[in-house]
Amino acid sequence: MTQNSYAIELERVRLSYSGEAVIETASCTVRKNAVTAVVGPSGSGKSTLLRTLCRMNDRVPGFQVEGSVRVLGRDIHDPALNVYELRKRVGMVFQKPCVFPKSIEENVIFGLKFHDSRTGRDFSEKSEQALRDAFLWDEVKNRLGDPAHTLSQGQQQRLAMARTLAVDPEILLMDEPTSALDPKSSKAIEDLILSLKDRHTIVLVTHNVDQAERVADDLICVDDKTVCHKPCQRP
Ligand SMILES: Nc1ncnc2c1ncn2[C@@H]1O[C@H](COP(=O)(O)OP(=O)(O)O)[C@@H](O)[C@H]1O
Ligand SMILES: [Mg+2]
Numbered sequence: 001m002t003q004n005s006y007a008i009e010l011e012r013v014r015l016s017y018s019g020e021a022v023i024e025t026a027s028c029t030v031r032k033n034a035v036t037a038v039v040g041p042s043g044s045g046k047s048t049l050l051r052t053l054c055r056m057n058d059r060v061p062g063f064q065v066e067g068s069v070r071v072l073g074r075d076i077h078d079p080a081l082n083v084y085e086l087r088k089r090v091g092m093v094f095q096k097p098c099v100f101p102k103s104i105e106e107n108v109i110f111g112l113k114f115h116d117s118r119t120g121r122d123f124s125e126k127s128e129q130a131l132r133d134a135f136l137w138d139e140v141k142n143r144l145g146d147p148a149h150t151l152s153q154g155q156q157q158r159l160a161m162a163r164t165l166a167v168d169p170e171i172l173l174m175d176e177p178t179s180a181l182d183p184k185s186s187k188a189i190e191d192l193i194l195s196l197k198d199r200h201t202i203v204l205v206t207h208n209v210d211q212a213e214r215v216a217d218d219l220i221c222v223d224d225k226t227v228c229h230k231p232c233q234r235p
Helices: 046-053 083-089 104-115 124-133 153-166 183-196 209-215
Strands: 006-017 020-031 035-039 063-071 090-093 171-175 201-205 218-223 226-230
Touching (some): 020 218, 035 046, 035 209, 083 104, 090 153, 104 124, 124 153, 183 201, 183 209
Parallel strands (some): 035 201, 035 218
Antiparallel strands (some): 006 020, 218 226
16 A cells, blocks of 8 residues: 555545535545644534544435545445444544443443454453543543443543544544533543544544644634635644
């Protein structure tokens, strides 16, 4: 495979629900090992765009993608592409912390178990590493068997991050991951994002322009059914 500095490449992409375009045309790129913030008004199609990148919208009735979407050098609509493999390489974190009604540790290893179904595997080392990577280990190391819902919202969001990080995705898609959090928890997630970009490519949807300025290297604006790059001013 040729060396490509872009993790994601969109060319004349049109996204529609039942024929109605949400995004009429998107041609843009996302650099590897950088944080790209996606900003734009509510309802402009930011979540739709993000979900398209890991084929999360496949089963939405009437949803259609036209044009070329390349992720990690591959056309994501290539019939030979394994969608589960794609989702292992492209992880997603949602706006509302998504935790399962299981223990803290079970939540972290959920994806690992899914992708490696060999019985008897011990995932505790990987689980610890993922919790450390998500800046959560010190807060939960003595209560790994507790139900995940006993954690605060901010901790639950970092737990969702740990679960995503455990399978070591190359790209992390985050859809407004701090909008349900208090300022302290938001800061923890922002610090985490900055710490991850050496090893991961991050696409962060945010309605918070200050947050975009704090963490993003690149900026993509979604508005009026188009998607464009904007210069990003770092403080
Ligand atoms: N599953 C769906 N079916 C039909 N329309 C949808 C669906 N999801 C989102 N939309 C519409 O697509 C547009 C963009 O939504 P969304 O991508 O959620 O925007 P944003 O994340 O920027 O707020 C909105 O008009 C929304 O109503
Ligand atoms: Mg959204």
